[in-house]
Amino acid sequence: MIDINPKQIEKLLKRGVAEVIVEEDLKQKLLSGKKLRLKEGFDPSFPDIHLGHMVGLRKLRQFQELGHQVVLIVGDWTAQIGDPSGQSVTRPMLSAEQVKNNAQSYMEQFFKVVDKSNTEVRWQSEWFADFDLGDVIRLTSKFTLAQMLAREDFNHRYQNNQPISITEFLYPLLQAYDSVAIKADVEFGGMDQKFNLLVGRELQSMIGMKPQDILMTPLLVGTDGTKKMSKSLGNYVGIADPPREIFGKIMSIPDDLLFSYYELLTDIDDKELMNIGVALNNESINPMELKKGLALQIVEFLYDNQAALEAENHFRRTIQEKELPQEVEKCQLGNQTTSLREFILAAGLAKSRTDAKRLVIQKAVEVDGQTITDVNFKLKPGDVVKVGKRRYVRCV
RNA sequence: GGAGGAGUGCCGGAGUGGCCAAUCGGAGCAGACUGUAAAUCUGCCGCUCGGAAGGGCUUCACAGGUUCGAAUCCUGUCUCCUCCA
Numbered sequence: 111m112i113d114i115n116p117k118q119i120e121k122l123l124k125r126g127v128a129e130v131i132v133e134e135d136l137k138q139k140l141l142s143g144k145k146l147r148l149k150e151g152f153d154p155s156f157p158d159i160h161l162g163h164m165v166g167l168r169k170l171r172q173f174q175e176l177g178h179q180v181v182l183i184v185g186d187w188t189a190q191i192g193d194p195s196g197q198s199v200t201r202p203m204l205s206a207e208q209v210k211n212n213a214q215s216y217m218e219q220f221f222k223v224v225d226k227s228n229t230e231v232r233w234q235s236e237w238f239a240d241f242d243l244g245d246v247i248r249l250t251s252k253f254t255l256a257q258m259l260a261r262e263d264f265n266h267r268y269q270n271n272q273p274i275s276i277t278e279f280l281y282p283l284l285q286a287y288d289s290v291a292i293k294a295d296v297e298f299g300g301m302d303q304k305f306n307l308l309v310g311r312e313l314q315s316m317i318g319m320k321p322q323d324i325l326m327t328p329l330l331v332g333t334d335g336t337k338k339m340s341k342s343l344g345n346y347v348g349i350a351d352p353p354r355e356i357f358g359k360i361m362s363i364p365d366d367l368l369f370s371y372y373e374l375l376t377d378i379d380d381k382e383l384m385n386i387g388v389a390l391n392n393e394s395i396n397p398m399e400l401k402k403g404l405a406l407q408i409v410e411f412l413y414d415n416q417a418a419l420e421a422e423n424h425f426r427r428t429i430q431e432k433e434l435p436q437e438v439e440k441c442q443l444g445n446q447t448t449s450l451r452e453f454i455l456a457a458g459l460a461k462s463r464t465d466a467k468r469l470v471i472q473k474a475v476e477v478d479g480q481t482i483t484d485v486n487f488k489l490k491p492g493d494v495v496k497v498g499k500r501r502y503v504r505c506v
Numbered sequence: 507g508g509a510g511g512a513g514u515g516c517c518g519g520a521g522u523g524g525c526c527a528a529u530c531g532g533a534g535c536a537g538a539c540u541g542u543a544a545a546u547c548u549g550c551c552g553c554u555c556g557g558a559a560g561g562g563c564u565u566c567a568c569a570g571g572u573u574c575g576a577a578u579c580c581u582g583u584c585u586c587c588u589c590c591a
Contacts, residue, residue, distance in 0.1 A: 273588095335545095361542065399541085401544080463554070468535085471557090472537060473536080474535085483557090500543075
């Protein structure tokens with residue numbers, strides 16, 4: 111039932127793992143043949159999962175394949191506080207209503223990566239609904255301000271006279287209590303979760319439970335190549351994005367990111383991974399080709415082979431060969447909108463008349479393959495207007 | 507309860523009476539180039555008229571006021587932060 115192949119286990123604990131606490135302990139647990147409860151929590155404050163989350167989810171999936179049990183915690187309470195991790199400002203509270211809606215769509219995406227049949231979904235409200243003030247006081251009394259300030263982001267904010275709300279201190283405590291409630295053996299999370307994860311260990315042992323081990327995955331750098339992937343920074347590739355978009359976004363990552371993306375987001379074996387590293391270093395391969403391979407694999411994983419090939423094809427035609435895409439959006443050519451500028455505006459290709467004019471003057475507009483710099487250029491039905499690198503509209 | 511500080515364009519953040527639609531950085535958009543929607547370089551980046559030069563309009567929390575003239579000064583309001591208690 112439970113796979114205890116030491117080689118396999120060794121591999122899982124190495125590739126794409128930032129840190130394990132306590133490594134030796136976790137190894138023993140995995141070798142024991144016991145079915146482990148793998149905790150993963152999420153806050154339904156943002157309903158979208160991106161590739162950054164996928165790094166951890168893939169790890170979960172791999173452990174699942176050894177036969178272990180994933181316990182997914184829906185943080186319907188913590189979401190209302192907002193995770194302070196990595197934040198430099200206080201988060202606004204969400205309504206219980208919003209949280210419910212987000213959780214649903216979040217899970218749909220979650221199970222694109224993690225095996226649903228082997229996952230137990232638990233809502234925090236199962237145990238927090240009955241929490242009364244006494245419980246809260248008992249829970250908070252176990253921790254000190256010094257402990258909280260040991261945490262870097264709190265400390266930073268404190269030093270800089272930035273506000274920290276009391277509820278934010280509650281966040282790690284609630285998350286820790288989840289581990290108690292579901293008797294977690296291992297908790298998964300990104301490196302930015304370290305503090306929260308450690309509090310879970312602490313609380314468990316205070317209560318006389320064997321503390322969970324912690325497996326942290328590295329933070330994936332976003333498509334901008336500098337900051338961690340995050341929705342609010344806009345440098346993300348969403349798991350639910352359509353295939354073409356995923357493909358395109360992958361193609362736009364800086365070359366430097368290629369290796370880590372391969373390492374964290376694909377299943378290619380370690381040997382092949384090393385080869386890629388070498389090839390990148392001595393420039394014996396065109397990074398573009400590697401990027402295509404990466405994009406293919408990711409789209410295939412999230413959709414299927416056919417979608418991946420289609421997306422690649424689309425990329426090659428429209429971007430590399432600058433061909434017209436097969437289906438082009440249409441826009442009605444009204445009396446008022448026969449001039450190029452008006453049409454661009456009406457078709458939603460520019461946000462204002464000034465903006466439309468700017469595009470034309472900057473040589474960003476082509477009509478039937480000809481660059482046009484005259485804003486008053488008269489369009490006729492059938493003309494295809496191209497704005498920028500990849501936006502096309504046909505006049506009707 | 508008291509003292510002090512802050513609110514500027516998508517974000518960060520200059521600017522303390524005219525030279526300000528407002529420096530700079532980031533994001534974004536575009537062009538060139540390229541082995542790529544990478545990197546690099548260049549331009550743009552409130553609305554509007556104009557091919558352009560240039561003009562008009564609405565902006566610097568909100569509402570009033572002083573002034574020939576205000577993001578900048580005054581009054582009030584709202585919001586936020588810090589410190590003391």
